[in-house]
Amino acid sequence: MKSITLLCVNYTLHYIKRYLQMKKQNWNTQLRHNTRQLAYWTLAWVASMALASFGPKFIWQENLPFTILAIVLNAAFGVGMILAYIRHTKSMDEMQRKIQLEAMGIALGVGLVGGLSYALLDTTNVISGNADISVLVVLMTITYLIGIFIGQMRYR
Amino acid sequence: MKNRLKVLRAERDLTQADLADALAVSRQTVNAIEKGKFDPSLPLAFKISRLFNLPIEAIFQDDEEA
Known part of the structure; x- marks a missing residue:
């Protein structure tokens, strides 16, 4: 009787471990797939941005239809990247989503306040030259990455 | 909020993973x-x-109750 019970327990444990392995593959596989998709879309968006920026001068010599096409392509890749990011976020667990949300909140706040201050510096002629949008993008990206790092450390 | 997750996990010989x-x-x-x-x-x-x-209350306890 005792050995039968032991056999049943062993069988159940074996079944649970196999079930866990299957679930692990499903969840991790999905997250890895969505992360890879996001990387591809981001790469495509950055490449199309470079094409739309430098193409008119160095490739198609200011040909307007080509320039418009490159900008539309860049915007389309941008939409794809946003959708990939939404899918990526949805495949995260609740704590990872919380870390993302906090980092994005900080990046948005710093971007808004820093961006407006930077614009004020420009309009009041405190800085020489025009305010460049790329400065804001870099500021928000760095703040977002710092936010992610702090979040990861906090819940470690 | 306090919890007994670590103890329960150890009792069942499960890793965090x-x-x-x-x-x-x-x-x-x-x-x-x-x-x-x-x-x-x-x-x-x-x-x-x-x-x-x-x-749930056997696993998680509110800080004020504990």
């Missing part, structure tokens, strides 16, 4: 819950409760 897989969360999340750094949502708490076959 095993528990994370069963709950479809990352190992980091299980670790944060065990250390009391992150409070799980109600659906995740119910999932944990079902997995250990225990009522």
Whole structure:
């Protein structure tokens, strides 16, 4: 009787471990797939941005239809990247989503306040030259990455 | 919020990774819950409760009650 019970327990444990392995593959596989998709879309968006920026001068010599096409392509890749990011976020667990949300909140706040201050510096002629949008993008990206790092450390 | 997750996991001889897989969360999340750094949502708490076959209040205790 005792050995039968032991056999049943062993069988159940074996079944649970196999079930866990299957679930692990499903969840991790999905997250890895969505992360890879996001990387591809981001790469495509950055490449199309470079094409739309430098193409008119160095490739198609200011040909307007080509320039418009490159900008539309860049915007389309941008939409794809946003959708990939939404899918990526949805495949995260609740704590990872919380870390993302906090980092994005900080990046948005710093971007808004820093961006407006930077614009004020420009309009009041405190800085020489025009305010460049790329400065804001870099500021928000760095703040977002710092936010992610702090979040990861906090819940470690 | 305090919890007995670490004890319950150890009693069942499960690693953090095993528990994370069963709950479809990352190992980091299980670790944060065990250390009391992150409070799980109600659906995740119910999932944990079902997995250990225990009522939620037997796993999680409010800080003010404890």
